[in-house]
Amino acid sequence: MTPEEILEIHRNDIIEYFDDVKEVYKKTCSVIKGIFLQDEVLYHCVESLFLDIYRIRAFHGIEIIDSHKKAAFTMKWVSKLRPISIDKNYKETNYAQVRLTANDYFAVQAGIWHLNVDFDLLFDCHKDFIKNLIYTLHNRYVTGEILSSMMYLIEKLTFNETKKT
Amino acid sequence: MKDILKLREKHADIINNKNITSLSTWTEKNAGDEYDSAKYLKKVDKHGHKLQKIFLEMFED
Numbered sequence: 001m002t003p004e005e006i007l008e009i010h011r012n013d014i015i016e017y018f019d020d021v022k023e024v025y026k027k028t029c030s031v032i033k034g035i036f037l038q039d040e041v042l043y044h045c046v047e048s049l050f051l052d053i054y055r056i057r058a059f060h061g062i063e064i065i066d067s068h069k070k071a072a073f074t075m076k077w078v079s080k081l082r083p084i085s086i087d088k089n090y091k092e093t094n095y096a097q098v099r100l101t102a103n104d105y106f107a108v109q110a111g112i113w114h115l116n117v118d119f120d121l122l123f124d125c126h127k128d129f130i131k132n133l134i135y136t137l138h139n140r141y142v143t144g145e146i147l148s149s150m151m152y153l154i155e156k157l158t159f160n161e162t163k164k165t
Numbered sequence: 166m167k168d169i170l171k172l173r174e175k176h177a178d179i180i181n182n183k184n185i186t187s188l189s190t191w192t193e194k195n196a197g198d199e200y201d202s203a204k205y206l207k208k209v210d211k212h213g214h215k216l217q218k219i220f221l222e223m224f225e226d
Binding site: 017050053108112134 | 191213215219
């Protein structure tokens with residue numbers, strides 16, 4: 001199948017997911033001043049992750065895709081294609097680092113909600129994991145498969161911790 | 166060896182789209198893994214601010 005054919009099959013899901021991720025941007029990134037979202041690039045991110053997921057299914061013989069892969073491939077493509085840009089007219093020089101890592105933060109915001117975890121536990125007890133994830137997306141090259149494995153482990157970790165309490 | 170051959174056969178079928186019951190499995194049910202737009206956005210509303218706080222903390226001295 002050609003990429004165009006694969007995308008056509010997923011068109012409705014792609015449009016719905018694009019709208020949802022854009023909504024995540026509005027809800028969680030508006031606090032960062034001096035940035036804006038490029039819809040066209042975000043749409044490209046969503047198409048790319050659907051293509052990636054389709055190829056992974058075909059290669060590994062996966063019938064149904066699981067939540068940690070959805071989370072991982074969303075993070076991979078948002079941090080790779082960087083749909084958030086810095087507004088050149090924004091004069092404030094403070095908090096430049098916040099703007100420079102906005103895409104990696106947005107990548108985590110867009111992807112993490114696929115996971116089936118106790119988010120209170122994750123954000124209260126594993127802040128360093130989240131910080132490290134944003135740092136890694138910004139400074140390291142990570143594949144979707146490696147990220148997927150990280151997401152799987154965090155699901156298992158928080159699941160086991162929830163059972164203990 | 167038989168298992169490997171079976172797996173190879175399965176891969177070939179999937180690549181040729183013979184064995185995929187649904188090509189788009191994004192919203193297909195898989196023990197809680199299916200994508201549900203309302204559920205996804207509800208999680209953002211409930212917990213998004215906590216993640217935002219952690220991100221902003223990274224730049225505080």
